[in-house]
Amino acid sequence: MMNYNDIFENHLDNLRKEGRYRVFATLERQCGHFPKAIHHNTDGTSKKVTVWCSNDYLGMGQNKKVLDAMQNAITQYGAGAGGTRNISGTHKLHVDLEKSLSALHDKEAALVFSSGYVANEGSLSTLIKLLGADNQKPIVYSDELNHASMIHGIKSGVCEKKIYRHNDIAHLKELLENSDTARPKIIAFESVYSMEGDIAPIAEICALAKKYNAMTYLDEVHAVGLYGAHGGGVAQARGLLDQIDIIEGTFGKAYGVMGGFITGTRAVIDAIRSYASGFIFTTALPPAILAGALASVEYLKTSEIERMRAHSNAKYMKQKLDNAGLPYMKGDSHIIPLIIGDAKCCKAVTDILLEQYDIYVQPINYPTVPKGTERMRLTATAAHSIEDIDKMVDVLTTLYNEHEILNLKRA
Secondary structure, three states, X not given: OOOHHHHHHHHHHHHHHHOOOOOOOEEEEOOOOOOEEEXXXXXXXXXXXXXXXXXXXXXXXXXXXXXXXXXXXXXXXXXXXXXXXXXXXXXXXXHHHHHHHHHHOOOOEEEEEOOHHHHHHHHHHXXXXXXXXXXXXXXXXXXXXXXXXXXXXXXXXXOEEEEEOOXXXXXXXXXXXXXXXXXXXXXXXXXXXXXXXXXXXHHHHHHHHHHOOOEXXXXXXXXXXXXXXXXXXXXXXXXXXXXXXXXXXEOOOOXXXXXXXXXXXXXXXXHHHHHOHHHHOOEOOOHHHHHHHHHHHHHHOOOOHHHHHHHHHHHHHHHXXXXXXXXXXXXXXXXXXXXXXXXXXXXXXXXHHHHHHOEEOOEEOOOOOOOOOOEEEEEOOOOOOHHHHHHHHHHHHHHHHOOHHHHHXXX
């Protein structure tokens, strides 16, 4: 008889042999002490660590206005939403948050989802479905490094997918030139690519979209809150909001809470609201989450302190890494990917950082990044101090200079 459990154990063993088995660190975030946290070991011991891979880029997860809004919402409205958005779950806070988001991006409407992943998957799959309703199979042009949620949404729709080389405008133009002009088209891309630390040539992509009559779908999850005069993202910072048809974002990163959203024209947003299964059949976000997200969005529309500190810290850390000659991927964003290039070595290095230096970084390996490009994705947040940055770079320099990393790669 077939032993089903053995099949799964064999798959897990393969991950362990390749060094790709993922171990989740158990962290206890301490309010008011970010980026410090308590790390709980499997043996029952615990210690304070500095977190260097958080998406809470601005420390808004512990901002007093956000916390007060969430606490007040619990007291005033209770815990859960009570249903899906369609059936009793649409709270006034949903409406207020969507109005705030549409104003943020100078769009007619917005729609809040349970997560950024669901926002991408549900929106892209629905767009493709609706654009192909008249037997005009849509063409989607997707950057090769787009997030898994975007890839999922594109695969879920019936379309012709054309993948262009990462941020390669010439290749995108070539694909557009050789496509049927009569068919609906979507160019799907991100602003900040979180595993590369670079930023898309948004203006050039928008120019091609206009020339070849394509819709633009921009994922700004790693940029909203952190870029632009009001936290609207890279498109806002570059004065390109009116060139983007649909902007997708999240509350789970710079805004410090959770959930996802899209903004666009009233017709597009209403169509996605009416047809996207991932939106229709999901319990709505609870009031406390909505209140926290709204407080964070509104706060970052006016406060520049957090953004300035985060960008200043990232710049300072890159300069320190340059001075030390450490191999990080050069990019214009706040994200700093430090290349290791081997899965087992990457895991070993992050173990050393945690065990010997009280520094927590999660190793990034395949399938998140291609094999041979394994890395540590470092984020110097607004909450990190200069002393934190100096210690991190000094420790990394020690590891490289003592050849520990090179020896681990040979093992």
